[in-house]
Amino acid sequence: MEKQFREAWSKMIEKLESWVDMLVVNIPNLIIALVVFVIALLLSRYISNLSMKLMDKSKLQESMKNLISKVVSIVVVLIGLFLVLGILDLGKALNTILAGAGVVGLAVGLALQGALANTYSGIVLAYIKHLKFGDWIETNGFEGEVVDLDLRSVTLKQPDNNLVYIPNKLVVENPIKNFSTTAQSRVILECGVAYDSDLRAVRDLVVNTISKSFKAVENEEDVIFLFKEFGDSSINFETRFWIDSTSALEVAKAKTKAMIEIKEAFDKNNITIPFPIRTLDIPDSIHISKESSQD
Template sequence: METELLNTDVINNMQSWIVNNQGLLIEYAVNITAALLTLIIGFMVAKMLTGGLNRLLRRKIDSTIADFITSLIKYVILAFVIIAALGRVGVQTASFVAVVGAAGLAIGLALQGSLSNFAAGILLIAFRPFKAGDYIEAAGTAGTVNSVQIFTTVLMTPDNRMIVVPNSNVLNGNIINYSKEKTRRIDLVIGVSYSADLKKTKEVLTRIINEDNRILKEPECRIAVGELGASSVDFVLRPWVQADDYWNTRFDLLERIKNELDANGIGIPFPQMDVHLFKKEADGQLRRQDVA
């Protein structure tokens, strides 16, 4: 009986509080709804605005710079949207900004790596050692540049893997840009037997180079004996090609050189090992055994 009376009193008190504070509840509900709408609409506007701006900038400037600028603008807009939403639910934004500013030093110390990546991203955009679409080697990896984000550089490998590299790692290491120049040199080392006719070998290699239309006439291809190795005479071939033709030309040259050298009876040595077996006889002497 006492429990039923207690429950009845609680319900009555709640109903009374709701009736007395109806206006306040309605105000809170409106503010919360407005804050949610502010967040949703703000995020949608940020996405649409930066998407349209990115397409516009790509027509005027390099896509790498366009992606970086629009990413930065997007995060700035989202920060204002969140502050506006907090203000709508009654949070004093002035105090909030002051607290964020006061905590900025601590956050900056805690996020030194992120801040260095941000600064490195700005420097990469400013000095432009590469652009979107370039094939580069940096920070111990290689791939085609997809974009430079605020904190990271995105690379795509030839087998379609995405590699995300911190900007500071890219900037602080060596950057090799294979796409910067229009032409590239192919460096090949072809080893032939010591018994091979060097003059004939050079004629065969020269003919192969001259018959490939992808190889540029200028600069002239260098064909010469580069080294007298342990088991071979090593020729160096250094033809120049357009950067886009580099890999296909290299693969085709290696295949044709092998076929042409075989057709002309020019041997290509390969490592060999002679194994000798010895058997210890009863008298303690070692006797060599022939292996069939």
């Protein structure tokens, strides 16, 4: 038993001595590998900052600029790591790492299909010129201002100041209505007047009121006034005009202001906006007794 222990101890000492010899022999390689890795780290930071400066001239979203700079930095570090493994003559370890990375990448890809779809969609959205920060859009049943766009979702701030996070995949796959692609928005207001109203006077009064109430309406010709139909209790009309805003909230405010101005103008000129009414036509053959019976 003692002999076996001595043999095992001697073998362990020989192994340690061989490792020490190998370490001493490879000290220059270790120093070179360490220097290469440090240079790769410094170079990755420099290239990352340089890429950010170059992308500042582009129209990419801020989140995408940060992503690209980080990806470039990681790629430089990985290249440095591969060089270090080559310097240390660890080719077998490198092959093992690459093989393991392939298997892990496949498993992660299958497990994160939804997240990867959102990431890809985020990259696509970052290159769309007609969707940027500050735009007022409507998509997937939600409407608001684009306040953030990352690799996971598009963040909208609604008129009530609530934030909505919509996955990028849904934004890419569904229609987007962008109110900010033009400098103006159209306000459409519907109303009705009594049947005994002077329709020409109503038209002139509404057009004149709108043209005086909004700076964007330079003259009365910019206001579109249309009678739509003979309704059940009123003659209905529609008026349209433009305002210098792309925000849905500003459109709602302009519509409210127009309603107030038109109502005041109608009151001053004795024009009635009738309540819904119903007229009963009773045949002469039917007699209604006013006498009430008592039990």
